[in-house]
Amino acid sequence: MAKGKKHDEVNEITEELKGTETADTKEADKTKKEADEEITSETSEAEEILKKNEEIEALNNRLLRLQADYLNYKDRTEKEKLTTYGDAISAMICDLLPVIDNLERAIAAEVSESDSFKEGVVMVYNQLMGILNKKGLKEIEALHKPFDHNLHYGVAFEECEEFDDGIIIDVLQKGYTVNDKLIRPSMVRICKK
Numbered sequence: 001m002a003k004g005k006k007h008d009e010v011n012e013i014t015e016e017l018k019g020t021e022t023a024d025t026k027e028a029d030k031t032k033k034e035a036d037e038e039i040t041s042e043t044s045e046a047e048e049i050l051k052k053n054e055e056i057e058a059l060n061n062r063l064l065r066l067q068a069d070y071l072n073y074k075d076r077t078e079k080e081k082l083t084t085y086g087d088a089i090s091a092m093i094c095d096l097l098p099v100i101d102n103l104e105r106a107i108a109a110e111v112s113e114s115d116s117f118k119e120g121v122v123m124v125y126n127q128l129m130g131i132l133n134k135k136g137l138k139e140i141e142a143l144h145k146p147f148d149h150n151l152h153y154g155v156a157f158e159e160c161e162e163f164d165d166g167i168i169i170d171v172l173q174k175g176y177t178v179n180d181k182l183i184r185p186s187m188v189r190i191c192k193k
Helices: 002-108 116-134
Strands: 137-139 152-158 168-173 176-178 181-184 186-191
Touching (some): 002 176, 116 137, 152 168
Parallel strands (some): 152 186
16 A cells, blocks of 8 residues: 555645646746737837838928928019019010100200200100119110120111221110110111121
């Protein structure tokens, strides 16, 4: 029986060890599960943070593009506004050029020097030219200058020994620019040898 008793004790100890192993294994499995869940949780949090960072970056890029688009729009509309204003001034001055021509003809007419009418016309002409000069009107200097097809409109050639070939010898109608933009070319006669 001693042998049986020892056998029973061994069985008991084995059972106890199995119980402890099972408890330890259960405890280890539980700890492993918790660690896995924690890792999974941390991984999903890291993925969420990455997604949110990507979303923030995308929104920042979109904001920067919108700001750039707005600044471009603002610059473009400002340029269009200035162009429209400049075109309106040029058109208005262009309409006034025949009036200026007629005033110059009235001033050039042979009348006695003490004529108050002529003085009045000169005053009106000077006042009008002062206003138009402030708006950017400039007369094209043409007399005795080389012919430039960008600024002058040649209507006649004339032989002349006094000047070189291609020099303007007479201005038939003055030309003008507004803010360096040609609104009417000078109508001229050119020396030809």
